Amino acid sequence: MNTYRDRMFTGKELEEIRSKFYYADRDAYGRERLFFDNAGGSLRLKKAEEVFHRIDSMPDASEHSNSLALELSEIEERGREDIKKVIFGAEGGTIYPTYTASLIAMEMIRLITENASGTNVVTTLLEHPSVYDAAAYNSRKHGMELRVAGVNKETGGVDADAILDLVDKDTSLLACMAASNISGSIYETEKICREARKINPDIVIYVDAVQHAPHGLLDPEKWGADVVSFAPYKFFGARGFGIAYLSERVSRLPHHRLLGKAEDDWEIGSPATAHFAVITQIVNYVADLGRKALPLEESRRKLFEAGMKRIADHERGLLDMMLEGFPDLPGLRRIPGLTVRMDGKDLTGRDLILGIEFDRLDCRDAVAEYEKRGVIAFERALSSIYSKRMVEAFDSRGMVRLSPLHVNTPEDIRAFLKVTKELARL
Numbered sequence: 001m002n003t004y005r006d007r008m009f010t011g012k013e014l015e016e017i018r019s020k021f022y023y024a025d026r027d028a029y030g031r032e033r034l035f036f037d038n039a040g041g042s043l044r045l046k047k048a049e050e051v052f053h054r055i056d057s058m059p060d061a062s063e064h065s066n067s068l069a070l071e072l073s074e075i076e077e078r079g080r081e082d083i084k085k086v087i088f089g090a091e092g093g094t095i096y097p098t099y100t101a102s103l104i105a106m107e108m109i110r111l112i113t114e115n116a117s118g119t120n121v122v123t124t125l126l127e128h129p130s131v132y133d134a135a136a137y138n139s140r141k142h143g144m145e146l147r148v149a150g151v152n153k154e155t156g157g158v159d160a161d162a163i164l165d166l167v168d169k170d171t172s173l174l175a176c177m178a179a180s181n182i183s184g185s186i187y188e189t190e191k192i193c194r195e196a197r198k199i200n201p202d203i204v205i206y207v208d209a210v211q212h213a214p215h216g217l218l219d220p221e222k223w224g225a226d227v228v229s230f231a232p233y234k235f236f237g238a239r240g241f242g243i244a245y246l247s248e249r250v251s252r253l254p255h256h257r258l259l260g261k262a263e264d265d266w267e268i269g270s271p272a273t274a275h276f277a278v279i280t281q282i283v284n285y286v287a288d289l290g291r292k293a294l295p296l297e298e299s300r301r302k303l304f305e306a307g308m309k310r311i312a313d314h315e316r317g318l319l320d321m322m323l324e325g326f327p328d329l330p331g332l333r334r335i336p337g338l339t340v341r342m343d344g345k346d347l348t349g350r351d352l353i354l355g356i357e358f359d360r361l362d363c364r365d366a367v368a369e370y371e372k373r374g375v376i377a378f379e380r381a382l383s384s385i386y387s388k389r390m391v392e393a394f395d396s397r398g399m400v401r402l403s404p405l406h407v408n409t410p411e412d413i414r415a416f417l418k419v420t421k422e423l424a425r426l
């Protein structure tokens with residue numbers, strides 16, 4: 001009995017879910033397609049985009065006192081609360097909203113290393129360049145040693161022990177992601193934070209959750225992380241916003257702010273009200289999914305938690321279908337002419353992102369061939385600054401990254417496998 005497929009959305013539920021997203025089966029020109037590049041920017045919720053346009057079209061300034069301004073200010077407050085209490089499930093700490101998650105990484109890693117007393121920084125080979133390069137640049141600048149944990153080639157992740165072996169009482173910063181944007185492998189974040197703090201209680205821990213956020217729950221206070229970031233454009237929302245949770249001690253680090261504002265206030269300039277409104281729509285959507293599994297009176301965070309679990313359950317079913325196929329259609333693991341890379345067997349440790357290599361097609365050619373057949377994928381090529389370090393870590397020539405979403409159906413996976421079989425024969 002295949003347990004990964006037991007808790008997927010029903011056909012009726014999927015129909016409803018798909019109706020809530022733009023471009024679930026056709027692109028902006030009406031061409032039919034399968035969008036399997038959600039890790040680069042996910043399908044958007046119609047309500048999120050609609051509310052963004054409605055709010056952003058108003059000239060009223062939320063910090064002023066006319067009636068519409070006050071309404072906008074309430075929308076922002078609701079968004080802030082949804083970010084902190086619902087998406088991050090946090091009681092304390094501060095929210096830092098800015099333009100991109102890369103900006104957060106660069107800014108926070110600069111500040112943390114500037115104010116740290118340790119002599120080394122620990123990170124992993126799989127980090128996004130905004131984290132890895134900031135760790136490399138700032139550790140060099142402050143004369144600290146940069147220690148980099150290597151990958152587990154089987155699982156596509158980085159083992160907790162490989163990270164913890166590098167942490168000592170002089171580690172000022174540990175920067176490691178919640179899940180990989182190349183393999184989907186989920187890090188053991190809670191264990192890593194807990195054990196790292198046993199070695200050095202003062203360590204500052206940065207968790208890049210940009211790729212994990214649309215697939216699983218974020219829980220910085222339970223994890224024991226100091227900074228956790230995500231980007232709404234990969235989480236059914238809009239581009240132009242990056243958000244971090246900051247623990248209380250990190251929120252008090254000296255930072256740019258208007259001096260009349262509170263010491264732990266990180267918002268600079270006029271608030272982007274429309275972006276906060278988008279967040280509330282994302283939370284509403286996920287909480288609605290959770291409502292089907294929980295009593296109505298549960299808290300918004302509990303409903304959100306249940307909704308994210310339903311998303312993860314459906315996506316594990318899709319992942320299993322991609323890998324194992326169907327009785328009449330082989331999955332990726334069994335299609336001759338291609339290899340699934342970083343293919344950890346325990347799917348509970350994986351988000352819905354995977355990498356494959358064709359025997360006879362370069363990854364760029366494969367992505368072009370996919371597009372000709374109506375499938376949008378992404379190449380993780382050796383020539384890209386976003387991919388080289390990770391691709392080399394897995395001894396790969398370059399991979400095709402596939403990142404569907406919970407919006408996809410078993411029929412989508414069947415159609416994708418048929419196209420893939422064709423490509424493997426080219």
Ligand SMILES: Cc1ncc(COP(=O)(O)O)c(C=O)c1O
Binds near residue numbers: 039101180208211241
């Ligand atoms: C894991 C990870 N971290 C950080 C980022 C950077 O996010 P942003 O585009 O908001 O700067 C990305 C973007 O792809 C990512 O995949």
